[in-house]
Amino acid sequence: MSDSPPTPPQNVPSGIAEKLTDQSPDVLRDIARYADELAEHREREAxxxxxxxxxxEVEAEADDRPGDVPSKATITIKEINDHRYYYWQWREGEKIKSKYKGLVSDE
Incomplete structure (x- = not known):
């Protein structure tokens, strides 16, 4: 272990780094725990x-789902004769079922 204090990471604002150098080891450990908890909280919120x-998106997709298409169905794009079409697609046992949804627009 070196006798000189560690260099703060570049992304830590200098004002915060300066304040940390004045704190006791106990306070620094408390700050470290708080920083970890705060980071986890923000990640969870994201x-x-x-x-x-x-x-x-799923709710919006379900709004235009026909009554005979199950909720587990997903939208697939199939290309047939140089045209692209949307199909609802789902599995029933060993079979894959499809139902036409519409033409893919070239937006």
Missing amino acids: QLAEQDEQDE
């Missing part, structure tokens, strides 16, 4: 926000 977006 994951929940991403999941909410995905849920909204």
